[in-house]
Amino acid sequence: MSTRIVIIGAGGQGLVVADILIAARMREPIEVVGLLDDDPTRTGQRVLGIPILGGIGSLPDVPHDAVVVAIGDNARREQITRDLEYRGVRLHIARHPFTSFASDVAAGPGCMISAGAVVTPGARLGPGVILNTRASVDHQSVVAAFAHVSAGATVGADVSIGERTLIGLGASVMSGRRIGADTIVGAGAVVVHDLPDGVVAVGVPARILRRVGQAG
Ligand SMILES: CC(C)(COP(=O)(O)OP(=O)(O)OC[C@H]1O[C@@H](n2cnc3c(N)ncnc32)[C@H](O)[C@@H]1OP(=O)(O)O)[C@@H](O)C(=O)NCCC(=O)NCCS
Structure with missing residues (x-):
């Protein structure tokens, strides 16, 4: 059935x-x-x-x-x-058949995984996480609940991404970095340093532009 x-x-x-x-x-x-x-x-x-x-x-x-x-x-x-x-x-977890998940990857209920996404061993995705087209999450990283890793974004190993955080199109997060909750990493940014909760960060290397909700 x-x-x-x-x-x-x-x-x-x-x-x-x-x-x-x-x-x-x-x-x-x-x-x-x-x-x-x-x-x-x-x-x-x-x-x-x-x-x-x-x-x-x-x-x-x-x-x-x-x-x-x-x-x-x-x-x-x-x-x-x-x-x-x-x-x-x-x-339900919506997972496109053309994705690669290591056998021990844990994905929470309601995750949405688009074509080309790759998740390597030991990574964990919280409930309601979006991994968009060709996003990758490397080993032992944690993407917390309701975060969104946009198309083409690359998350290194042992990274922590906080709840509801958006990693923009094509952005990269270097291994071992910690990004807080409710933060926005702009398209194309490279996160070299840890980022706190609730900021917008852009550029290479990513620098804080403003707090979320503040006028630009
Ligand atoms: C970072 C972001 C949230 C900023 O949006 P915003 O607050 O409306 O910012 P603005 O467009 O007013 O731009 C503010 C400044 O930041 C710069 N900027 C904006 N986005 C940038 C980015 N991704 N990288 C580098 N600089 C950026 C603008 O050029 C502008 O600089 P200036 O003041 O020198 O002209 C947005 O540009 C972005 O990248 N969002 C991610 C979108 C995305 O990937 N979505 C995925 C789902 S489709």
């Missing part, structure tokens, strides 16, 4: 997850039932042929076994995931 999955969020990340799950059907017995999104103008539209069935609140009316919370904003993804978990909803 196949696992019936509902995708929560029909924006860009919802499209990415729909694509991942369609590809994953070659390895896993899954059925993508539909997407739910709180933008009422999206109801009735389709994403890669999969229908948008209504708002998130209509989940109890949609027969399903598990969901993937496909919302790009890290804090919002966490909030919606926690709320659904509280209501007993099961989270």
